[in-house]
Amino acid sequence: MVERRPFLNILTHLVLIAGVLIVAFPVYVAFIASTHEPSAFVRGVLPLTPGDNLLESYGQMLNAGWQVGGTPPVWLMLGNSLIMALTIAIGKISISILSAFAIVYFRFPFRMLAFWIIFITLMLPVEVRIIPTYAVVANLGMLNSYAGLTLPLIASATATFLFRQFFMTVPEELMEASRVDGAGPMKFFKDILLPVSITNIAALFVIMFIYGWVQYLWPLLVTTDEDFYTIVLGIKRLMASSDRVPAWNLIMATVTLAMLPPVLVVLFMQKLFVKGLTETEK
Amino acid sequence: MASITLEGLRKTYAGNVQAVKGVDLAVEDGEFVVLVGPSGCGKSTLLRMVAGLETISEGTLKIGDRVVNTLEPAERDIAMVFQNYALYPHMTVYQNLAYGLKNRGFKKPVIEERVQKAAKMLEIEDFLSRKPRNLSGGQRQRVAMGRALVREPAAFLFDEPLSNLDAKLRVQMRVEIRKLQRRLKTTSLYVTHDQLEAMTLGDRLVVLNGGLIEQVGTPMEIYARPASMFVAGFIGSPAMNMVPIEYLSSRGARELLVDLPPETDIVGIRPDDMRLSPPETPHLVVESTLELFEAAGAESHLYVRLAESEQPTVIRVSGQPPVNEGETLRFYVTREALHPFNSDTGQRTG
Incomplete structure (x- = not known):
């Protein structure tokens, strides 16, 4: 530990406060902008106190959307994003925990080959395989559907790898004891392995939820129907209205709303999340 | 309760590494047999083969009159105590004890009764609602024993159960294991590398070296008449x-x-x-x-x-x-x- 000295105390606080300001100030500006007239933001001087337009901006975005920019109501887009992020997070975790379980606890031919193939796909992010993936999804008729939005993003080498590494630290005797206790493989998985992995699952859930929430390129490709727009896509469309002054208050209201769900997820899962990333004692 | 019969048991690992090279042994009903030997002598492998955690490469293994070579551990009617206890970390002590019974479809009142009985015998009644991480080493050891006890199996298998305890506790638990086994008269196979533990616990000792049996006999027989230089050097301290x-x-x-x-x-x-x-x-x-x-x-x-x-x-x-x-x-x-x-x-x- 670093020694406690008044000077060091002040210094560390200054650094922390600076860090917080750098991160939090833009968020604050976004919120302030959403409470002013559309013109207030482009006047050149940023207002730093809340205006009186808060209810109007949020009310309009939530209920009606912005028809001029071709944006559906925010409720709809938030719902779509939520469905997408949840499906991706839950899907990724279910599939990867099962494949890690298979790789670590079963001896079958080509086990290591399977692992390496999964591992190699770590090097192939969505963007690299986006054209073939699009072709497959389009041919399967999954454009403009939740399946099309989520399925291609569910397979996850990262999560499989992380679960594999975690399972390898779980003492083998635990599995042997449960075998002696009369638990078959799936019973062991359900009764012992899942509860033991709960903090890791929580940590991955947070990461994967945010990953799903901020997806932009993929939804842009597979959705043309407004009913399937996600919130990130909506923000982009609000800003893209050319030859018109962007309605900054509406954009910022949408941005503020878009930030809420991930923040809530992190807040609620914070305890488990931190435990999952740091806990080593089992 | 049952006897355990090993006939020509062999274990060959991939790459033609022989861990157990043909072991014949008859453990009688109610007997406490200790497998003892230096590390790498195959004693743990042998025990794990009896438990069903390792496959048997060659030979026949009988528990009672039943050949159990290919049965799952759960079907062999044995209970095992592991060196690191292997308690389920997310379950309370009660749930740890009850898990094996629950899987076998016992009714709730029966489980309750058996868990209470075992807990009383091992003096762990006060910790039944605690999680293993809140227990001391000695208490965890008792819970691990309890998990074997509640099952009322045909045989107990112990895989160096005392080696994670400090010296004082080890002596105390040794005495308790002995007393418990005398009282229950359950056939037991016990693996250790500690010759003192082996001498004091076993009705009979099996001294293993390099995957083969060097000598079988009561502790005093082996001490008084070691059959080989290896046994002579291994049993008794100083050597x-x-x-x-x-x-x-x-x-x-x-x-x-x-x-x-x-x-x-x-x-x-x-x-x-x-x-x-x-x-x-x-x-x-x-x-x-x-x-x-x-x-x-x-x-x-x-x-x-x-x-x-x-x-x-x-x-x-x-x-x-x-x-x-x-x-x-x-x-x-x-x-x-x-x-x-x-x-x-x-x-x-x-």
Whole structure:
């Protein structure tokens, strides 16, 4: 530990406060902008106190959307994003925990080959395989559907790898004891392995939820129907209205709303999340 | 309750590594048999084969009259206590004990009754609602025992269950395991590398070396008549001294050594069979310089070097004799104390 000295105390606080300001100030500006007239933001001087337009901006975005920019109501887009992020997070975790379980606890031919193939796909992010993936999804008729939005993003080498590494630290005797206790493989998985992995699952859930929430390129490709727009896509469309002054208050209201769900997820899962990333004692 | 019969058991790992090279053993109903040997001797592998955690490469394994070679561990009606306890970390002590019964479809009241009974026997009733991480090492050990107990299995298998405990607790648990086994009369197989644990616990010992049985017998039989140099060196602490026969005969004690079998070229002498005062019966006299004196309270260890050997010879005497390091000492050994061996075969000669 670093020694406690008044000077060091002040210094560390200054650094922390600076860090917080750098991160939090833009968020604050976004919120302030959403409470002013559309013109207030482009006047050149940023207002730093809340205006009186808060209810109007949020009310309009939530209920009606912005028809001029071709944006559906925010409720709809938030719902779509939520469905997408949840499906991706839950899907990724279910599939990867099962494949890690298979790789670590079963001896079958080509086990290591399977692992390496999964591992190699770590090097192939969505963007690299986006054209073939699009072709497959389009041919399967999954454009403009939740399946099309989520399925291609569910397979996850990262999560499989992380679960594999975690399972390898779980003492083998635990599995042997449960075998002696009369638990078959799936019973062991359900009764012992899942509860033991709960903090890791929580940590991955947070990461994967945010990953799903901020997806932009993929939804842009597979959705043309407004009913399937996600919130990130909506923000982009609000800003893209050319030859018109962007309605900054509406954009910022949408941005503020878009930030809420991930923040809530992190807040609620914070305890488990931190435990999952740091806990080593089992 | 049941007997356990091992017939020609072999374990061969990939790459033709043989961990167990043909073991025959009959554990009788209610008997406490200890498998003992140095690390890598195959004792744990053997136990895990009985448990069903390792496949059997060759041979037959019977529990009772049933051949169980290919049965799952759960179908063999055995319970196992692991070295690191392997308690389910997310379950309370109660749930840990109840898990095996629950999986076997026992009714709630039966589970409750059996768990309470086992908890009472092991004095862990007060911790039933705690999680394993809130227990001390000794308490975890009891819970691990309890998990085996509630099942009321045909046999208990112990895989070095005491080696994670501190010395004091180890002695205490050793006594308790012995008492418990006497009371329940459940057939038990116990693996350890600690010869003292083996001597004090077992009805019979099985000394293993290099995947083969060196000797089977009661602890005192093995101590009094080790069948090979390996067993002689492994059982008993400090280990038995090995002295070449030429050294002894050059000390002018030929008449005492003539009746030893002719192939004998080395004799073993227990550290406590070398006396500082001459006995009544015919004896050998050995002289040597005291290299090191070790006082261990009730007894003392004297280290001398005989015949330019690399290993010092250890002598155990009770109390603290008035000797000084560097002084030349005389030791007396009777004929009965000599264990004759052949150093080429490693076997006892008579």
